[in-house]
Amino acid sequence: MRILVVNVNTTAAITDAIGAQAAGAASPGTEIVPLTPSFGAESVEGNYESYLAAIAVMETVRAYPEPFDAIIQAGYGEHGREGLQELFDVPVVDITEAAASTAQFLGRTYSVVTSLDRTVPLIEERLHVAGLSARCASVRASGMAVLDLERDPDAAVDAIVEQAVRAVEDDRAEVICLGCGGMSGLDERVVERTGVPVVDGVAAAVTIAESLVRLGLTTSKVRTYAAPRPKRMLNWPPKLG
Amino acid sequence: MRILVVNVNTTAAITDAIGAQAAGAASPGTEIVPLTPSFGAESVEGNYESYLAAIAVMETVRAYPEPFDAIIQAGYGEHGREGLQELFDVPVVDITEAAASTAQFLGRTYSVVTSLDRTVPLIEERLHVAGLSARCASVRASGMAVLDLERDPDAAVDAIVEQAVRAVEDDRAEVICLGCGGMSGLDERVVERTGVPVVDGVAAAVTIAESLVRLGLTTSKVRTYAAPRPKRMLNWPPKLG
Amino acid sequence: MRILVVNVNTTAAITDAIGAQAAGAASPGTEIVPLTPSFGAESVEGNYESYLAAIAVMETVRAYPEPFDAIIQAGYGEHGREGLQELFDVPVVDITEAAASTAQFLGRTYSVVTSLDRTVPLIEERLHVAGLSARCASVRASGMAVLDLERDPDAAVDAIVEQAVRAVEDDRAEVICLGCGGMSGLDERVVERTGVPVVDGVAAAVTIAESLVRLGLTTSKVRTYAAPRPKRMLNWPPKLG
Amino acid sequence: MRILVVNVNTTAAITDAIGAQAAGAASPGTEIVPLTPSFGAESVEGNYESYLAAIAVMETVRAYPEPFDAIIQAGYGEHGREGLQELFDVPVVDITEAAASTAQFLGRTYSVVTSLDRTVPLIEERLHVAGLSARCASVRASGMAVLDLERDPDAAVDAIVEQAVRAVEDDRAEVICLGCGGMSGLDERVVERTGVPVVDGVAAAVTIAESLVRLGLTTSKVRTYAAPRPKRMLNWPPKLG
Amino acid sequence: MRILVVNVNTTAAITDAIGAQAAGAASPGTEIVPLTPSFGAESVEGNYESYLAAIAVMETVRAYPEPFDAIIQAGYGEHGREGLQELFDVPVVDITEAAASTAQFLGRTYSVVTSLDRTVPLIEERLHVAGLSARCASVRASGMAVLDLERDPDAAVDAIVEQAVRAVEDDRAEVICLGCGGMSGLDERVVERTGVPVVDGVAAAVTIAESLVRLGLTTSKVRTYAAPRPKRMLNWPPKLG
Amino acid sequence: MRILVVNVNTTAAITDAIGAQAAGAASPGTEIVPLTPSFGAESVEGNYESYLAAIAVMETVRAYPEPFDAIIQAGYGEHGREGLQELFDVPVVDITEAAASTAQFLGRTYSVVTSLDRTVPLIEERLHVAGLSARCASVRASGMAVLDLERDPDAAVDAIVEQAVRAVEDDRAEVICLGCGGMSGLDERVVERTGVPVVDGVAAAVTIAESLVRLGLTTSKVRTYAAPRPKRMLNWPPKLG
Incomplete structure (x- = not known):
């Protein structure tokens, strides 16, 4: 596979x-x-x-x-x-939906800890569209930009843990999702410091x-995700490099 | 495992x-x-x-x-x-939640086809409590009792297919979940006759x-699913047989 | 009667x-x-x-x-x-639903004050399933276990009042429901100290x-609450004592 | 009293x-x-x-x-x-809220059968504001004006029963509320012909x-329903007759 | 016009x-x-x-x-x-709906700052009925009565700004609506001090x-807003003055 | 301007x-x-x-x-x-949001009539994200592709009117929004044949x-719609033509 x-x-x-x-x-x-x-x-x-x-x-x-x-x-x-x-x-x-779906099997509610404050609304809206927001306790920002998470994993863990603890205590989250592709691999360290399950979306x-x-399951093609109809495309795909 | x-x-x-x-x-x-x-x-x-x-x-x-x-x-x-x-x-x-979570990766909406009309509300409420009802197009009853499904799989498939087709056409479902433990093993025959993905909950x-x-993930014990507190139990567990 | x-x-x-x-x-x-x-x-x-x-x-x-x-x-x-x-x-x-239904005739919103933090989710889910959560401002825990409420009514009143006041001030509740069978009889003392109506569920x-x-009204038997179908029961009801 | x-x-x-x-x-x-x-x-x-x-x-x-x-x-x-x-x-x-609250103790869902089509939205909005719409299966119009209900109770019962039956069968209602003050007294005849509990709001x-x-309970005066502040009123109350 | x-x-x-x-x-x-x-x-x-x-x-x-x-x-x-x-x-x-509709074109969420705490529920319910509450971050009270807003615009601006800042920071509002007819004309001063768009409802x-x-558009008369049916009116309209 | x-x-x-x-x-x-x-x-x-x-x-x-x-x-x-x-x-x-916001001033509910069935989910999701779906009675497909609407306006009007009438009668819509940029200019003809207000999104x-x-109002830059942070962009924008 x-x-x-x-x-x-x-x-x-x-x-x-x-x-x-x-x-x-x-x-x-x-x-x-x-x-x-x-x-x-x-x-x-x-x-x-x-x-x-x-x-x-x-x-x-x-x-x-x-x-x-x-x-x-x-x-x-x-x-x-x-x-x-x-x-x-x-x-x-x-991975946003994978993490949320997985978290829902582990606790009654989950929170997402992401990078910057400005990405919070994007995550909230994707969860909303995916029908996965009913059990989302909160989406919280660590305040670290994506590339900073990558560059300084120790600071990243500290910033994530701080928000994760607040999510558990203030927002009543029972599971934490690491809300940024750049947080991959930090899950175990966050588990250690928060005591709740931590889900890595990847x-x-x-x-x-x-x-x-x-299971042999594939995307339903009956309506929303039917293949695009044949169309004339102008200037696309782009010529790169 | x-x-x-x-x-x-x-x-x-x-x-x-x-x-x-x-x-x-x-x-x-x-x-x-x-x-x-x-x-x-x-x-x-x-x-x-x-x-x-x-x-x-x-x-x-x-x-x-x-x-x-x-x-x-x-x-x-x-x-x-x-x-x-x-x-x-x-x-x-x-399995109710497993089927719904899985269906949500395959189509925008899903319907459940279950046994008797009287079990529809139970399924609706469990999906509601599980935060999985936003993308549920409908829960439909085949009209067959659980033991009849077991006894007569051909009639079961017919009855399920009839409701599945109505779910796709009338309720705009894009995936079908087989909503009864007793329907295990019927999924392939329903796929053949409906053309949409069919999810078996088991x-x-x-x-x-x-x-x-x-992934090493276990149930969060921080609040809702904490172990029961030590208690005196009266007459429980029961003496059987 | x-x-x-x-x-x-x-x-x-x-x-x-x-x-x-x-x-x-x-x-x-x-x-x-x-x-x-x-x-x-x-x-x-x-x-x-x-x-x-x-x-x-x-x-x-x-x-x-x-x-x-x-x-x-x-x-x-x-x-x-x-x-x-x-x-x-x-x-x-x-009594959960009785208290909520009654509270809704007395104020725009109500809060429930219950025993332990771990019982909050159970109450929230029952109100949710009962369609009575839209006007529920919050469910708050007094932090006292059921048997402690029974044993020390004075401490119970203090703990309940503390949360009731926060519900009124922070959560904008206008009515308080005493959220534990073991709180029966404490309502008047909580009214005295909070100034809002207090509903005892019993x-x-x-x-x-x-x-x-x-009014001659009985449970609807048309679907959800129809009598159970005749069934073979294994080892049930249990032999007690 | x-x-x-x-x-x-x-x-x-x-x-x-x-x-x-x-x-x-x-x-x-x-x-x-x-x-x-x-x-x-x-x-x-x-x-x-x-x-x-x-x-x-x-x-x-x-x-x-x-x-x-x-x-x-x-x-x-x-x-x-x-x-x-x-x-x-x-x-x-x-009486709208009294009927709905009462119906919710009798069945999982209820429908309201009212007079004219144009009054349906008013009832829906009052139930919505009252937080009582989650279990409302439908609000249906009998098509009879208020004064006609009063004048011709037999026709009223026929028109109500027709919609009540559709509510039970199509909308999955389990209880019927008579949605018009002018329907007072018709409840028993509707019960006879529908087989589900019928709630008279009055x-x-x-x-x-x-x-x-x-129970000694009165309206909460802490916020929404506090007494009006003293005000100068222009031309009010009106001189009648 | x-x-x-x-x-x-x-x-x-x-x-x-x-x-x-x-x-x-x-x-x-x-x-x-x-x-x-x-x-x-x-x-x-x-x-x-x-x-x-x-x-x-x-x-x-x-x-x-x-x-x-x-x-x-x-x-x-x-x-x-x-x-x-x-x-x-x-x-x-x-103007409540005009302000909310306008605010929704300017930011993802909006808050309303109104006069007294007791008017908050009225605004919340009107937005709810109007289907405009999904993006409402909060309705906050400045604590000033309507006539005081009129009499002391400087104090009004201070009180409004204080709540507007909390709405932006704590409630994550991105736009502020001035929630009182008596606040007309204060919008520019609130913009200066909050840095977010401020909508005056009038x-x-x-x-x-x-x-x-x-655009030649008029109220739909097909159902909810059809003209009142001809009726006998008792003592109405009133004789004034 | x-x-x-x-x-x-x-x-x-x-x-x-x-x-x-x-x-x-x-x-x-x-x-x-x-x-x-x-x-x-x-x-x-x-x-x-x-x-x-x-x-x-x-x-x-x-x-x-x-x-x-x-x-x-x-x-x-x-x-x-x-x-x-x-x-x-x-x-x-x-224009999706402009039409919905406008429709909400004209009737209690509105429906959208769009081109193909497969575009219905896109419109529903955009209205959902925009917080404008509470008063949306339905989104209906005329069954005509975008380019066919353009090519054959008479057939387009017929197909739109058919769905608009069903929206008003079956879905209880009170206003119709023309749900496709390619329907621009057809509004008057649909009004004539349906008797309800028709909103052209453009x-x-x-x-x-x-x-x-x-009104001097501009997009709030405080969070969600803040300008993108300076970034290195790879191969973008594309070299066209």
Whole structure:
């Protein structure tokens, strides 16, 4: 089984971290293929960058030359999952939704701890659209930018733990989701310091994608995610580089 | 990895069917242990029977003598999952929630097709409490009692397909969940005749339980699912048989 | 008119307090019959104990040998009311719902003050399922266990008042519901110290049950609460003692 | 105990019918005082008439010279209950809310059958504001105007039964509320023909008002329903006649 | 184009301020006609006064002798807009809804800052009924009575700014609506001190009313806002003065 | 005042129709600048095309060389409005939201009639995210593709009217929104045949954009729509043509 794990930003180091986290969660026999988009922002922290990432992820997967069994979109609170579902038949798993779905099996409520305050609304809206917000206690910002999380994991853990503790105590969360692709691999250290289960979206998404493939389940094509109708496209896809 | 798959009724033939479905979905190395409650109704089709099943499932698991890694409650729309989460640390997966969570990765909306009209409200309420009803298009009754589903699979498939088609066309469902433990194993025939993905809750629950175990995730004990406080119990557990 | 008032735990002193509170609220000519379950926990503070109480209450009422006109389930936030409605035709009134319904006639919003933090989610979910949460400002825990409330009423009043004041000031509640069967009889002292109406669920339930009986209204049997279908029951009801 | 039962329209025959229904539901020792507003429309079937009724009911109660213990506003889906709660300390019970609260103790869902299609939105909005719409299956119009219901009870019963049956079968209602003050007294005939419990709002309101008075509960004055601040009033109350 | 801008209280100075604010927002060629109700309270700060204002506004517009193109009800959180829509065909714009609709084009969430704590629930309920509460972060009270806002604009600005800042920081509001007709004209000073867009409901309502008129759109008469049916009215309209 | 009206597809004839509709709704002194995206699909009928349109619209506006006062995104149910709000300070008005906001001033409920069944979910989700779905009675598909609407206006009107009538009668809508940029200019003919107000989103958006500009209101930059942080962008914007 081959699963594409697509980063939403163009920073290769983050793709590497995501890929390692995914590989660590994969079953024997699952090949994880980490992909970096061929265009877009070095980090995604707002709607403009997120919409651009949505399209970049789609084109990056379209350009992938080999067959594959599932796609993981490894950005937290980003746009675009529905487009991937239209373009491909294989299961598509967004890490925001994977983390929330997994958290809901572990506690009555969960909170997400993300990077900057400005990304909170994006995550809230994605959870809302995905029908996964009823048990979301809060989405909290650690105040660290995506690239800073990457650069300084110790400071990242401190900032995440501070918000996680407040989520558990003030917002009555029972599970914490690490709300940023760049937080991959920090879960164990946050568990140690908070005492509640911590869900890493990338790892959760790998197990869900594997499960869907094993069960032979694919995206419903009956209405919302039907393949795009044949269309004349102007100047697209773009000529890169 | 050992997963207990607990039927909610006391009909051994249904336990067998559930066990076979679970085993078919399990990874190599996973041991599926099907259990029949030591007391309760031969089929569960209402609140009284479901509350009794809740307690029977808990006592049955408590009486299981060997270690295990996860519990699956294999009844659709039944009470009790929260009690199991209090009593045990290992992950607990209810098939109602497993099916809904899985369906949400496959289509924008899902419908459940269950046995009798009187069980529809139980399923609706469990999905509501689980925060999984926002994308539920409908819960529909096939009109067949649980034991009739077991006895006459051909009639069962016909009755399920009729409601599934109406769910897709009238309620705009994009995925169908088979809403009764007794429907285990009918999924492929329903797929053939409806053209949309069909989720079997038992199979979905197995993959979710395996995933949680593999990720090292266990039930949050911080508040709702903390272990029961030590108490004097009057006349409980019961002396059976 | 005879009304059964069933405690959810097996502590006779609490049954006595509930019975006295119910008798004080009853009209002349109403006979209050307090019942203690024949099995279960000495206090109910979580899902396991609550599910067990649900079944114990049902069996206790089934074993009651005389005719009766209504049933009150005197536990706050407990499971089981729907099962009683299936088993019997007479009106069934849960004190959680009785208190909330009554509070809604007195102020725009209400809060519940209960025993331990871990029982908050049970109450929230019962109000949610009962469609009574839209005007619920908050459910707050006094931090006192059920049996401690019983043993030390002065400390109980202090702890309840502290949370009630915060509910009124911070959560904008306009009415307080005493959220534990074991708080029966404390309402007047809480009114004195908070200045807002305080609803005792047992007393409220008695007047509602009496009203339903007087109006000739009984449980709808058309779907959800239809009598259980005839079934073979394994090892149930249990042999006690 | 004296309860004022205030009609919302100025048709004395409807006041009489409401008064008789209320008296029939009252306990011995309760005095029912039916009141007709001193100004307003002969029937209330829309927002303009309903807002006018709101004020007329308030002024009518203000002009009532004797002491009283509770107020019932006997119009279905009408504005104004909150104003009465500000002006008086005694409990105020709106029949729309009384019927819905009562119905919720009898079945999982209820429907309202009212007079004209144009009054459906008023009832829906009052239930929505009152936090009582979560279990409302539907509000259906019989198509008969208020005064026609009064004039031709046989046709009224036929029209109500037709919609009640559709509510039970199509909307999955389990209880029916008679959604018009002018339907008072028709409940038994609708029960006979539908087989589900039928709630008359006036009768329900009488028992609730009596219960609140007996329990010593009065309107919370802490915020929303505090007495109006002293104000200069221009040209009000009006000079009538 | 002539737009009636109707104050909800009987204080002429507030009508003047509202009229000036409206005129300042109007396009060339639009005539603003400020109206003071012919009866009612000097300020509206609760349900009784608000219901009275509803009727007073309707009668005041009915008594206006000239043709007009739109009506603005210039009270925040007041009852009555639906009645005006029944009585007239021209567009009716409530400033509460105008402000909220406008704010939603400027930020993801908005808060309302109003006069007294007791008016908060009225505003919340009007936004709820209008389907405009999903993006409302909070309704906050400045603690100043309506007539005090009018008398001491500097203190008003201070009190409003204090709550606006808390709304932005604590409630995550991105836009502020000035929630009282008596705050007309203070918007620019609040913008200066908060840095977020501030919406004045009267100004917003003028542009919306003008837009509806220019687009040739009028109130739908198909159901809810159909003209009242012909009725006998008792003692109404009142004889004033 | 200059308003950019940006089509979401690359079909110039539709841009022309949208531009004409916008110009017809504009005030004297407003310059309407219709823009066609420089890349993307000839019609937008699904998520992939819509995400691409989101980015294409943003880049097209970024490339516009002159100053402007507001932006209208003239696609129904399309992604991207939030990105425009980040990139620019001037007001951004999406026609989906403009139509819904306008409809809510005209009737209690509204329905949208759009092109294909597959676009219904996109519109529903955009209304949901925008907090404008509480009063949406339904979103209905005419069954005509975007380009067919353009090519055969008579068939389009027939298909729209059929669904509009069902929305009014079956779904209880009181206003109809034309849910496709390609329906611009058909509103009057639909009014004639349905008798309810019909809102054209482009026209509504023009008046809203003008109003916001006249009131001096701009996008809140305090959190969600703050300008993107400076970032390294890989291969973006694209080299076209």
